[in-house]
Amino acid sequence: MEPLPKDFYNRDTVQAARALLGQYLVRTLPDGTELVCRITETEAYVGRMDKACHAYGYKRTPRTETLFAPPGTAYIYLIYGMYHCLNFVTEPEGEPSAVLIRGAQAVENGDIIAKNRFRRKMEELTSYQKKNFLNGPGKLCKGLSLTRAENGLDLTDKAGGLYVCPGPAPAEIFVGKRIGIDYAQEARDFPWRFWCE
């Protein structure tokens, strides 16, 4: 399977967030194992005019530097001191925008993802753990073993260890407000969160 090309990311961020639903996210571990999951929840962040975006108003700091990279770059940062969030940079280089990957379903090597998350195999999980498997940005990064060490990876390059390839389009797409950005004034109500079954 070939990675989605740079042009997939080089467009309006809200459209990209929608289009990413259903696609396969592949994480290649140092030993060559491929962890595969299907993206089921995304949010758009647009630095140009979105107060919830880290790079709102083109604000450049060491942390936000990755948001100014070319489309198709992974932006991963630490939040609340203990969790990581995975984003895909979008729009032409220099427009600091990205899609936050909020949730996914395990497709291949679920046992390894389960071990990363709970130190147990899939079959040993409680129903509560299965229900809350990769349904949050911090959980997804923990399951796929992603940290700031992977910040800046090129998603269009299979050799980088992280890429996205085509998956089945969702039958239905839901739209709503983004999560956890109550501080962002008018931007907090933007309908820029998308999810599917």
Next chain:
DNA sequence: TTCAGGATGTACT
């Protein structure tokens, strides 16, 4: 089933 509280480190005021 929902809910409050705590963990934890970096960025920025």
Next chain:
DNA sequence: GTACATCCTGAAC
């Protein structure tokens, strides 16, 4: 010092 694009636990219902 404060806030943060979060998650887990344990208690109450």
